[in-house]
Amino acid sequence: MEERVFVEERRAVGSIDFNQNRLVQVFTPYQGRIIDAYFNIGDRVEKDQILFTIDSPDLLQAESNLVAASGVLTLQTRSLNRVKSLVKIGGISQQAVDQTTSDQQTAEGALKSARDAVRIFGKTDEEIDKIVAERRADPRLIVKNPIAGYVTARAAAPGLFVQPGVAPAPYAVADTSTMWMLANVVEADAPLLQVGQDVRVRVAAYPDREFLGAITVLGPSVDPTTRRIFVRSEIKDPEHLLRAGMFADFVIRVGAPFRAPAVPESAVVRESDGAMTAWTTLDRRHFKQKTIKIGLRQQGFDQIEEGLSVGDLIVSKGAVFLDNLAAISAAE
Secondary structure, three states, X not given: OEEEEXXXXXXXXXXXXXXXXXXXXXXXXXXXXXXXXXXXXXXXXXXXXEEEEEEOHHHHHHHHHHXXXXXXXXXXXXHHHHHHHHHHOOOOOHHHHHHHHHHHHHHHHXXXXXXXXXXXXXXXXXXHHHHHHXXXXXXXXXXXXXXXXXXXXXXXXXXXXXXXOOOOOOXXXXXXXXXXXXXXXXXXXXXXXXXXXXXXXEXXXXXXXXXXXXXXXXXXXXXXXXXXXXXXXXXXXXXXXXXXXXXXXXXXXXXXXEEEEEEEHHHOEEOOOOOEEEEEEOOOOOEEEEEEEEEEEEOOEEEEEEOOOXXXXXXXXXXXXXXXXXXXXXXX
8 A cells, every 4th residue: 555645626516607707798889770780699709890880860960060060160260361361451350350260269179079079989080081071971880899709699680779788788799718617515615615726627518628717706605495605616718618508517626735545446345334444465365354444536546544554465456356255254
């Protein structure tokens, strides 16, 4: 018998969900009817890609005000240039010049405010300059994707009237590079759990694959019906393999690794009364049965808490056969 390294762990089951901190409900910032919707559920979308466009009466009004403010400024600038030429020949009073200058400055401020109002809708300076130059309003409001991820829900459809903050959102987009695992663990394990502990996760879809993560939230109370505590873990999924709703088996490391006496699982025999035994020998010809107490069972080995010592020579194969022979001899 020798010493091996054991890690104190707890096992439980849970379910995979989207990381709600990286799940965005994409609403329109202003009301209007959807013109085009460009993505479907499951599509990959990058940040700042256009999700949908709407026909926005608010944008149309803001752009109309911009065109009007531009026209007023042009008129006031011409008037100011005209009175400045007249004042040189004494054809107009200084008071009239001052008033015209004030009107021109007011028109400049109004145009600046109108440009800012249109810029709020996401229009660039180049687009604003084009509206002013062509004196034509474009009511098409573009709604862009705020994060890179996958479309998880879509309510958008051409012709649908949408408003800011009114559910359902036209689109929901999730960054799936990390996922949540939600679980309820037994009350007895609650004192062993801490935020930050490592978690290893397996799902039925990828039985040979382990996903790594850590506990991020421990519930503040125990469910009075199930006597379990809520645990949330954040799981890394850079390849985007996990899906919301999957069942998961997971292991939580609750203590530091430690060395302890250990024997192969095949050396341990469970008796009819529930006791655990092992067979030892000094000369490989004569055998003695000992009652033992086992602890953790990991990687094909049982931790020995009582009954054996490091260096004891044990029967690792055929222990059950010896146990059956001993039972037959006792019966005879």
